[in-house]
Amino acid sequence: MRSWKHLLLAAAAVTLLAGNPATAEKIRIGSPYQTTTLDPMRSANAGSIETFGQLYSRLLRIDETGALAPGLAESWEISEDGTVITLKLRDAKFSNGEPITADDVVFSLLRVRDTPESAYPAPMQSLDKAEAVDAKTVKLTLKHTFAPFLGNLEVFNAGIVSKKDVEARGDKAFVENVVTSGPYMVEKWVPNDRLILAPNPNYWREGFPKNDGAELIEIAGSNTRVSMMLSGELDAAREIPWSQVAEVKANENLEMPLEPSTQIYVALLNEARPPFDNVKARQAAAMAMDTAAMAQAVTFGNAAPANSTLPNALKFYDPTLKVNGFDLAAAQAAMAEAGYDGREITILITDEPEREQQAVLMQALWAQIGIKAKIEKTDAGTFWTRLTEGDYDATPTWWYNETTDPDLAVRWAVCGSCGNKAYYTGYNNPEVDKMVEAGAAEMDEAKRAQIYADIQRITTTEVANIPLYYPPFANAYSKGITGLRMTPALQWTLESTERVK
Known part of the structure; x- marks a missing residue:
């Protein structure tokens, strides 16, 4: 879940390649947390959680007001006793152009619940059966009435992956040519350094993402993150030390809204x-x-x-x-x-x-x-x-x-x-x-x-x-971008982020 164990800092400093012209227009985010895997089932550490939200769409999402809103599911119905949830999927595709179907949804949810290597199966433990009624209809039957379940469909590891691709390639599906369902694709991943994201041209939200991609850069040292924010080498940074919040806030080019967290x-x-x-x-x-x-x-x-x-x-x-x-x-x-x-x-x-x-x-x-x-x-x-x-x-x-x-x-x-x-x-x-x-x-x-x-x-x-x-999130943002925030559930609103013209 959730304790410090799942959010360990990167153990060593990283070599920073600031100012790379190939990625100059991408949104640059510095974080002390590592992306350890691109498989949404296999990790619950902070860096990976932030990454999963960019690569894999979920059935539901949290909208700009903080409310539960349609995601890959454009509508849903709940039975009178609260134990059966029927979801209608929108027309959507994976990054490889293949359609996202009910079979993919069933596969993804049961994979989280049943796989021994699943890092955090708890949100799916009340799920009894998941069935594909047809290509665009998913029927979820709960073991008992469970009010929080809809919200659990928005948890970081409930992202939808390609059943066909995972069954065909196994572990390689999350390392080589990753097939995604979210706003971004993997342009390049250098473990212990950075993950470079490119827009997914098949993303279901029309007009999103509103940028040319992002660099998620692992920067263990807090002083390094602060200095890179102050110098303009980063557009956002996680976990500014409390002792330096006032200094960052005083910079006319930066802001620190101290967003609410569930911490x-x-x-x-x-x-x-x-x-x-x-x-x-x-x-x-x-x-x-x-x-x-x-x-x-x-x-x-x-x-x-x-x-x-x-x-x-x-x-x-x-x-x-x-x-x-x-x-x-x-x-x-x-x-x-x-x-x-x-x-x-x-x-x-x-x-x-x-x-x-x-x-x-x-x-x-x-x-x-x-x-x-x-x-x-x-x-x-x-x-x-x-x-x-x-x-x-x-x-x-x-x-x-x-x-x-x-x-x-x-x-x-x-x-x-x-x-x-x-x-x-x-x-x-x-x-x-x-x-x-x-x-x-x-x-x-x-x-x-x-x-x-x-x-x-x-x-x-x-x-x-x-x-x-x-504690609120002590994240810093450049005033040269708009739309980037972190939700209480450790998710960046990256797809809504754009540079100030």
Whole structure:
């Protein structure tokens, strides 16, 4: 899904070939994240997610207003009980000129659900059967009523690939002469350096893309990305360091809109061992956390302090929730009630400046209520192994949600029976797990809103994790282009981007 593990930075710096005349008119985007594969089924890392959205169209798409809109499916009908979705496909072609048919759709969705190498099958797990009624009609039968499913058809790995091509060429179909269904084709891919995209002349959206293609350039160093933005060598850059946001904003040729994201920073507490197996100790740790001060210190005030276990860009997020807020006196009382024995806990982190800064603040804030903590740094691989095996006491980290529907989010972060022990904390409330399923099965929006409000209230009160802050996307853009933004689900609006005349 979604954690830092799936969004690891490129390990080494790349050689930059700025100013290549062959690609001078292309939109140049610098990112620390690698494109590791061109197969939309095989990766859930950030760089690949951004790439998949450019190469493969999905049945539905998020429009400019943030609403779910027709994609390859021009219309759809839902049965009265919500378990059967019938989609009518528009006339569309792959980049090789072959028609996109219902057989391609069925093949693509079941490939995500059933292939052992599928990196993220979760969005398709409620799908029971996928059938091609005819060349332009797809019938999807769900295992049960599942309100979020339409939105899951817009998830990054639900892009439609050519059944004929993949079956004929296997893995080569995503390496050599890639057949795409989205706005772009692959002009050239240099792994660990850049992906060069060319417009797909057979793209179904008439008049799109509105540019001559793009270069997705991997630039590990944040200082390099910033200097290239300031010098005009890039049209956009991902993840400007918080300490340099003000400098970039002050440049008359650049803008930083700080777009909403579904990302949330949290402190995970291991509830399988003392002291955080005690809810009072967890509540004490939460109330000792001055999230406003942390957001100010780490992000220079660019992120909002978090109040809920759900990201604030999701549907049904509750901005009015106020539980376990910063209160040192209440935290000290809760810690005394917990019977904390003074044992030293370990805050496990990777060797990243932001993570270390968060850990130092946690350590200092907890010290004010008597929690003794030391910080232990480790490499990313070891960190992930220890986290998943429950070999830690506490850690600051983050996650994001692929859609704006909260279903995948609650299954990832607070559900004890959904496969990852509530983001490896061991938090487990059977009533919450029942509510997770009830929220997915409820078709009435008002009733769904109440269910997710209750989930947020319970899990924040019981401290499934400690919400820290909600960061926006710290992306920079040249004023020489228009139309480029990043959606909350890590998708560039690249096809709508054009140069200012």
